[in-house]
Amino acid sequence: MSVKIEASEGGMDHNVMLGIGLVGALVCIYLVYLNTLMSVEVFAFFGGIAAIIALWWGTDSIKNLCSYGLGTGVPSAGMIALGSGVVAMLFATKLAGISPLLVPVGCVVIAAILGAILGFISDKVLNMNIPVMTRMIAELTVVGSLTMLGFTAMVAGTFSFGDLITGATSVFGVEIASYASSVIGGCVLATIFMLGAIAIQHPFNACLGPNESWDRTQMCAIECGSLSMIVIAIMSLAFLSLSAVVISFVIAIILWGWSYSELIKLSKRDAFAWLDSQPIREVGGEQ
């Protein structure tokens, strides 16, 4: 069995973070449904906020999983989270055929089952023998699927499969429906996949080390999420009205600016020294 190394002391209990992450992300994704209820597009940005909340929780799951000596496994954990999450998320969007309200909950349930199976295979069949493996892979799959669903809802303003495979393209000023200009047909999902996969692994990968601290890593998660939100807002130009895009963009910029400046403050707090144009301080390595 692998030995656990405590990554950082203090911080919020992981179960509490799981609760906040799961409920927060679900509520925000449901808020995107206001678009359909009120026939507007301005609530799309809630999808991005759902993804940020999910990433915030997922960062701690990665930290828990990778405290078992998986140094180079951090980016891989992000890839498996989004890779399995996208399967659950696409399957769940099909549930909109029964009722659109089933999609977010269905997404969580399917992802949890899928993740538990994947985690069991990694832990028992591949014999990695990491005690938290099954649970953390299941959590990461849920986080991955919620991140995908959130960003997809933000870029398209909706989360039902039917709307994701029909886009409108204009030929000589005439609007015609086409699969190739939809979210799935245009493979915008490929970009969302990479944005989520790098954003989920980056905070812990960037902050790991003996002086890693909980609040700095979590702030980095918010920063990565809102940075992804900025570019998702730009991509939603293809699907949403200009007012909806501007609202998403402004909210993303404000969130990112705040989290980035906070992250710099926290790095300054944790750094050994904050030097500008100074030479190397020798501490005793061989010359």
Add this chain to the structure above:
Amino acid sequence: MEEILFGIGISALAGALATVAGAAEDTESDIGSQGDPNSQVQLAPQMGYIHRIYNKAISGEPPAYGLWVALAAGIAWALMAIQYNAILALIIGSAVAVFVQGVYATTAYLGRTASLAKFEQPVYIDILKSVTTVTMAHAFVAVFTTVTMCFLIIEALGHPFPLPLMGLVWGIALGAAGSATGNPFYGKERQYQNYPFGAGLPISASGDIVRYAEAGQRSSLDNGWFTSKGAGPASGICFGLIVFFELWRTILFEPFAAGWGAVIAGAVIIIVFMVIDRMVETWARKTYGPYTTEAATEEEATA
């Protein structure tokens, strides 16, 4: 016949773009110490070697470049969907992707360095200011040329994939080419110039990377100068050949045996290159440096 000539022309153009992309990609990653050289940059302060080298730990290069290129492609695709001019869309897409790359680079340097406080490694804020912009500039060249190449493959050669998916595939290939070809020059040799060539990396030498330059202290910008001479062009040729042969064999051999002609040509090209690689490797080992069996096992163990 004309169609084939047109196809070969586009293949050559795409190959040229890919060559530039590969060279810029490897220079960018070496300036930031991304990929496998990163492990020694990260390790050095823990062994008591405080340094002034950039520590850009954003996953490996293939996933990172998968994101930058897919992002540039996604934004370009979205802008083209609302009837933007294609060239303008590609430039804006690349610029936004490079902004994201720059932000990730700064958070990686700040995060990793601040977490090394226990080993008294300070955050040198001037490194952040001077090096980040240089990696961003190189990343822009790499991302823009790759996304333009993807656009050419789709529009001129009629590839069925949408631009973002194409960007993801070729972005990962670009990162893999740079990481596999160029990084050893920096990670295995330049960081260990004070050890004999081909000596491998004994455990006792871990973290003892070169930290001083001809005059003053080694800056990551020096790595850009070094890489652009050797490792960068090598990566460029690698990625350029990958793209050129990939397109060339499809255009020329697709009509044979219901498409299987292209598959067979691909397999033959791979086998030919494996033989060439092996010959070049044994020639280099024989010609340069003290290479002993013992050092080889050690190198394999630490690789």
